[in-house]
Amino acid sequence: xxxxxxxxxxxxxxxxxxxxxxxxxxxxxxxxxxxxxxxxxxxxxxxxxxxxxxxxxxxxxxxxxxxxxxxxxxxxxxxxxxxxxxxxxxxxxxxxxxxxxxxxxxxxxxxxxxxxxxxxxxxxxxxxxxxxxxxxxxxxxxxxxxxxxxxxxxxxxxxxxxxxxxxxxxxxxxxxxxxxxxxxxxxxxxxxxxxxxxxxxxxxxxxxxxxxxxxxxxxxxxxxxxxxxxxxxxxxxxxxxxxxxxxxxxxxxxxxxxxxxxxxxxxxxxxxxxxxxxxxxxxxxxxxxxxxxxxxxxxxxxxxxxxxxxxxxxxxxxxxxxxxxxxxxxxxxxxxxxxxxxxx
Amino acid sequence: xxxxxxxxxxxxxxxxxxxxxxxxxxxxxxxxxxxxxxxxxxxxxxxxxxxxxxxxxxxxxxxxxxxxxxxxxxxxxxxxxxxxxxxxxxxxxxxxxxxxxxxxxxxxxxxxxxxxxxxxxxxxxxxxxxxxxxxxxxxxxxxxxxxxxxxxxxxxxxxxxxxxxxxxxxxxxxxxxxxxxxxxxxxxxxxxxxxxxxxxxxxxxxxxxxxxxxxxxxxxxxxxxxxxxxxxxxxxxxxxxxxxxxxxxxxxxxxxxxxxxxxxxxxxxxxxxxxxxxxxxxxxxxxxxxxxxxxxxxxxxxxxxxxxxxxxxxxxxxxxxxxxxxxxxxxxxxxxxxxxxxxxxxxxxxxxxxxxxxxxxxxxxxxxxxxxxxxxxxxxxxxxxxxxxxxxxxxxxxxxxxxxxxxxxxxxxxxxxxxxxxxxxxxxxxxxxxxxxxxxxxxxxxxxxxxxxxxxxxxxxxxxxxxxxxxxxxxxxxxxxxxxxxxxxxxxxxxxxxxxxxxxxxxxxxxxxxxxxxxxxxxxxxxxxxxxxxxxxxxxxxxxxxxxxxxxxxxxxxxxxxxxxxxxxxxxxxxxxxxxxxxxxxxxxxxxxxxxxxxxxxxxxxxxxxxxxxx
Ligand code: SF4
Numbered sequence: 001x002x003x004x005x006x007x008x009x010x011x012x013x014x015x016x017x018x019x020x021x022x023x024x025x026x027x028x029x030x031x032x033x034x035x036x037x038x039x040x041x042x043x044x045x046x047x048x049x050x051x052x053x054x055x056x057x058x059x060x061x062x063x064x065x066x067x068x069x070x071x072x073x074x075x076x077x078x079x080x081x082x083x084x085x086x087x088x089x090x091x092x093x094x095x096x097x098x099x100x101x102x103x104x105x106x107x108x109x110x111x112x113x114x115x116x117x118x119x120x121x122x123x124x125x126x127x128x129x130x131x132x133x134x135x136x137x138x139x140x141x142x143x144x145x146x147x148x149x150x151x152x153x154x155x156x157x158x159x160x161x162x163x164x165x166x167x168x169x170x171x172x173x174x175x176x177x178x179x180x181x182x183x184x185x186x187x188x189x190x191x192x193x194x195x196x197x198x199x200x201x202x203x204x205x206x207x208x209x210x211x212x213x214x215x216x217x218x219x220x221x222x223x224x225x226x227x228x229x230x231x232x233x234x235x236x237x238x239x240x241x242x243x244x245x246x247x248x249x250x251x252x253x254x255x256x257x258x259x260x261x262x263x264x265x266x267x268x269x270x271x272x273x274x275x276x277x278x279x280x281x282x283x284x285x286x287x288x289x290x291x292x293x294x295x296x297x298x299x300x301x302x303x304x305x306x307x308x309x310x311x312x313x314x315x316x317x318x319x320x321x322x323x324x325x326x327x328x329x330x331x332x333x334x335x336x337x338x339x340x341x342x343x344x
Numbered sequence: 345x346x347x348x349x350x351x352x353x354x355x356x357x358x359x360x361x362x363x364x365x366x367x368x369x370x371x372x373x374x375x376x377x378x379x380x381x382x383x384x385x386x387x388x389x390x391x392x393x394x395x396x397x398x399x400x401x402x403x404x405x406x407x408x409x410x411x412x413x414x415x416x417x418x419x420x421x422x423x424x425x426x427x428x429x430x431x432x433x434x435x436x437x438x439x440x441x442x443x444x445x446x447x448x449x450x451x452x453x454x455x456x457x458x459x460x461x462x463x464x465x466x467x468x469x470x471x472x473x474x475x476x477x478x479x480x481x482x483x484x485x486x487x488x489x490x491x492x493x494x495x496x497x498x499x500x501x502x503x504x505x506x507x508x509x510x511x512x513x514x515x516x517x518x519x520x521x522x523x524x525x526x527x528x529x530x531x532x533x534x535x536x537x538x539x540x541x542x543x544x545x546x547x548x549x550x551x552x553x554x555x556x557x558x559x560x561x562x563x564x565x566x567x568x569x570x571x572x573x574x575x576x577x578x579x580x581x582x583x584x585x586x587x588x589x590x591x592x593x594x595x596x597x598x599x600x601x602x603x604x605x606x607x608x609x610x611x612x613x614x615x616x617x618x619x620x621x622x623x624x625x626x627x628x629x630x631x632x633x634x635x636x637x638x639x640x641x642x643x644x645x646x647x648x649x650x651x652x653x654x655x656x657x658x659x660x661x662x663x664x665x666x667x668x669x670x671x672x673x674x675x676x677x678x679x680x681x682x683x684x685x686x687x688x689x690x691x692x693x694x695x696x697x698x699x700x701x702x703x704x705x706x707x708x709x710x711x712x713x714x715x716x717x718x719x720x721x722x723x724x725x726x727x728x729x730x731x732x733x734x735x736x737x738x739x740x741x742x743x744x745x746x747x748x749x750x751x752x753x754x755x756x757x758x759x760x761x762x763x764x765x766x767x768x769x770x771x772x773x774x775x776x777x778x779x780x781x782x783x784x785x786x787x788x789x790x791x792x793x794x795x796x797x798x799x800x801x802x803x804x805x806x807x808x809x810x811x812x813x814x815x816x817x818x819x820x821x822x823x824x825x826x827x828x829x830x831x832x833x834x835x836x837x838x839x840x841x842x843x844x845x846x847x848x849x850x851x852x853x854x855x856x857x858x859x860x861x862x863x864x865x866x867x868x869x870x871x872x873x874x875x876x877x878x879x880x881x882x883x884x885x886x887x888x889x890x891x892x893x894x895x896x897x898x899x900x901x902x903x904x905x906x907x908x909x910x911x912x913x914x915x916x917x918x919x920x921x922x923x924x925x926x927x928x929x930x931x932x933x934x935x936x937x938x939x940x941x942x943x944x945x946x947x948x949x950x951x952x953x954x955x956x957x958x959x
Binding site: 020022049050051052053054056059066067070071072073074075076077080082083084085086087088089090091092094095112113116315318319322323325326328329330331332334335336338339340341342343344 | 379382383385575576577578579580581582591594595598603605607624625626627628630632634635636638639642643644645646647648649650651652654668669671672676762763764765799800801802803804805806807808809810811812820821
């Protein structure tokens with residue numbers, strides 16, 4: 001390998017190392033700006049040399065992202081970022097690969113690559129900007145648009161059932177899933193750090209606001225008036241408690257999750273479900289990812305993080321074994337292996 | 345070993361076809377005979393004829409598996425047209441293969457299989473071996489099953505295993521017919537069945553029984569011998585087109601120092617390239633079986649950006665799926681080789697049959713103006729050199745290359761003189777140097793117009809690429825109208841300038857021959873066979889067989905202009921001829937096309953060319 005990777009921790013980098021000279025062209029007020037800032041803040045603190053980052057994307061508003069980062073990067077074609085990222089990572093597993101995608105890019109046109117990359121557990125970080133709309137093509141419904149929404153292609157309201165990205169990721173045997181908000185830089189930064197640490201496909205869903213075509217789609221979750229009732233910040237080993245005065249909690253009742261009020265009907269804090277992000281069984285994680293308003297608050301933070309061998313590790317191990325065990329060391333050896341004969 | 349009881353006649357070349365039910369082991373029989381042919385010093389080429397169904401009903405015509413070998417004492421270019429000898433293990437294989445044998449051919453059948461049930465299943469009304477329908481042939485009907493049982497009755501093996509070795513009895517007969525020494529086939533048994541001594545013993549016994557039976561009962565009044573071919577000194581092996589393709593890439597990777605990455609999805613008849621490459625992790629090959637054709641090529645593009653020698657392999661329908669991504673590779677100006685092992689189309693078409701019908705797709709099948717280099721391999725062994733050259737051009741010119749092979753080349757095999765990697769041309773990709781202050785992603789080499797390759801992990805070269813139009817030089821996104829025009833022309837010019845780096849087009853035959861035969865890709869074997877034959881008869885005919893399709897060799901126009909008549913021969917409805925008409929409209933082209941999923945036959949081409957010469 002020609003790439004000299006400097007050991008983690010000895011590189012002093014700042015946000016400026018990652019800001020590109022390109023003009024950022026997202027609409028003013030778009031949630032993408034805050035996500036860009038959060039990523040710029042996270043990269044310098046990962047202990048990775050700046051030339052070892054590769055940011056890849058597909059097509060869509062969010063996919064302009066690589067142009068705004070001063071790293072190696074590829075802005076590819078619609079839906080295919082996961083396959084690009086796979087090739088980058090497999091060609092050089094030492095690189096820190098970040099994939100930027102949107103709800104349409106990853107779950108409509110790129111659905112196949114999305115689920116298979118997750119299933120293989122390739123060690124990349126996948127930031128999914130979920131604004132529940134097609135922004136770049138100006139307002140058609142996407143695979144996550146809430147049922148009944150009126151958009152440019154659903155004048156009478158959609159009759160499609162939307163995907164819940166978390167449920168899809170965990171269903172595809174995802175080893176890491178976290179959810180965060182474009183309006184909460186601190187939470188975003190924390191979750192991105194966790195994603196970077198996880199070995200495997202780390203999917204972070206960012207509830208992102210498209211001010212132009214789906215403004216306030218996450219309003220129930222993000223607005224000052226309602227957010228306390230609909231944001232549940234989860235933390236490993238802590239009970240699932242939320243609400244303005246932290247009186248509400250989630251319990252496991254039979255096979256279902258349920259919202260309860262602490263102090264009512266004999267419920268105490270001890271009855272509240274304690275989050276275990278490392279649990280291999282995906283049952284509770286799936287239910288947590290599925291929680292949606294108005295019945296439930298939205299779980300924010302790392303829902304699932306299960307260390308599992310990555311595809312790239314397994315592939316490299318297999319290559320090393322084969323290299324060590326084979327008598328064929330060069331192409332000349334290969335050409336002369338097996339049945340050959342000589343004409344003298 | 346010489347045959348005692350018969351007269352030995354020397355032949356220049358022979359075609360043998362082994363046919364039987366899928367379970368009869370005809371591929372092994374054929375490949376053992378090929379090994380023996382190599383040992384005898386002949387030149388040869390082979391072609392397997394698999395049933396298209398994986399498990400077709402036993403004893404039916406659709407379940408017949410065949411293997412053809414053509415060997416000779418001079419250069420053998422094809423696996424042969426019609427067979428001189430047919431081995432048919434059951435009535436269905438006789439029925440399926442009658443159209444592929446010469447009048448008067450020797451037909452060896454297992455008499456035990458010609459019972460009512462088998463004859464019925466094959467769809468014969470009466471027994472063809474007794475109803476006189478084979479009277480124009482030399483029929484050798486032997487009770488092969490019975491004699492096989494006899495041969496191993498002293499051994500403790502079950503009926504099923506016994507019947508599995510009856511192909512060796514047939515092989516023994518053929519070995520006798522061609523005065524071959526069974527000894528090294530025995531050596532193969534010893535190696536292959538090391539763990540199972542009884543299988544070694546039974547196979548040896550059955551092979552010897554077949555051989556001795558032919559001798560003892562004087563099955564043939566005449567036996568045959570083909571003298572060694574005057575092959576150059578050196579080491580040789582037998583190789584199929586798909587394996588040769590895979591190995592050509594591994595060689596290019598080693599020679600260029602860029603690790604090989606394959607992104608691919610299984611598709612007939614290209615799958616063996618993927619399979620073969622998964623076996624060479626020992627040579628640092630990363631072969632990634634993707635979730636679909638698109639992920640195959642797109643992962644390769646990601647790997648190419650990251651510094652790998654990236655390739656993707658497919659067949660026609662897969663090439664359609666990859667079109668958009670090829671455009672991305674054109675725009676990002678990254679090296680990438682796309683192999684299309686052509687098969688009959690459109691749509692699913694004829695997956696197991698060969699065709700040359702993806703040429704137009706390779707040339708033009710993308711949105712926008714997206715030129716790529718196109719090469720077409722001319723024979724199974726040439727797939728090695730074509731894969732190597734495709735890699736070299738792609739890496740050195742920073743552009744995608746489509747390599748066209750086809751089903752016939754892919755599955756066919758021929759004798760391959762083993763090269764030394766050090767003797768292959770060097771490959772020097774234009775790597776950007778770390779911390780080069782003057783590095784610009786789209787700065788070009790003045791001669792080749794290739795941009796530099798700056799790979800992640802290298803200090804001081806961070807840059808972004810993508811599918812949006814690039815500003816000349818800086819590579820920044822640009823919507824400037826004049827820049828787009830300039831970049832479109834530059835991308836075209838870069839590919840056209842490859843003509844300065846490829847050999848001139850050769851013509852086989854005299855410069856002013858009356859008739860110039862033009863062909864391309866996988867038909868080389870049959871074309872050269874016909875043209876050579878006609879030249880020996882004193883006919884004024886020459887052959888220009890093209891491997892370099894885009895760009896065409898620099899002398900193409902000039903050489904086309906030297907001949908009175910031009911005929912372009914293709915296994916399609918006339919694609920290369922349209923391309924030539926487009927490029928050189930001043931010439932008059934005739935065309936000969938075959939679109940039957942079948943290769944050209946020597947006789948049909950010869951007749952056509954003679955007709956033109958006599959006009
Ligand atoms: S259209 Fe929506 S998502 Fe796209 S940049 Fe504007 S606000 Fe952001």
